[in-house]
Amino acid sequence: MQFAEDEMWGAVVDCDDNYDGRFLYAVKTVGVYCRPSCKSRTPLRKNVCYFETQENAQNAGFRPCKRCRPDLTDYVPVLEIARQTKELIDGYYCQREQLIREMKQLGVTTNHLAVIFKQQYGVPPIQYINRLRAEQVKKMLTETDMSIIDIAGDIGFDSLPAFYSFFKRQTGTTPKKYRGGAIGGGK
Numbered sequence: 001m002q003f004a005e006d007e008m009w010g011a012v013v014d015c016d017d018n019y020d021g022r023f024l025y026a027v028k029t030v031g032v033y034c035r036p037s038c039k040s041r042t043p044l045r046k047n048v049c050y051f052e053t054q055e056n057a058q059n060a061g062f063r064p065c066k067r068c069r070p071d072l073t074d075y076v077p078v079l080e081i082a083r084q085t086k087e088l089i090d091g092y093y094c095q096r097e098q099l100i101r102e103m104k105q106l107g108v109t110t111n112h113l114a115v116i117f118k119q120q121y122g123v124p125p126i127q128y129i130n131r132l133r134a135e136q137v138k139k140m141l142t143e144t145d146m147s148i149i150d151i152a153g154d155i156g157f158d159s160l161p162a163f164y165s166f167f168k169r170q171t172g173t174t175p176k177k178y179r180g181g182a183i184g185g186g187k
């Protein structure tokens, strides 16, 4: 075995998908084997055994779990997860808490999600979110006469200094200058 029992048990308890494809666990009392990420109820530790391959698990008399389908190797629909993530971000990029909650529902760890997302869209989710937010702020600055504090609040910043440093990082200028420049420049 590649991993110590403690580590594998930890992965089972946490439903850690980073271990998917690296080992399988089986539950003796029910006769099925699962991916580490399986969301079924955590079995009793004493009833669990571990396998490196499906073949080993099947030879030992276990069936694949109907829920996590360890027998379908490409079951984790990576593209689908990336697409759903993007959809969530597009919908909730100004509502951080809501976004985090929704992303948790996808059942993938944040790290894993970042990798999947980057593979698909070329940037990590956080960068994509920040880009959307910056674009939205620019729009509000030039197309509305909302105050900067209202814009900051609207885009999900509780603190004005945090908003300023965010904007500066994204655009290289301050909200005021950006707004003034856009008006003065006769855009």
Ligand SMILES: [Zn+2]
Residues within 6 Å of the ligand: 033, 034, 035, 038, 039, 040, 065, 066, 067, 068, 069
């Ligand atoms: Zn399962």
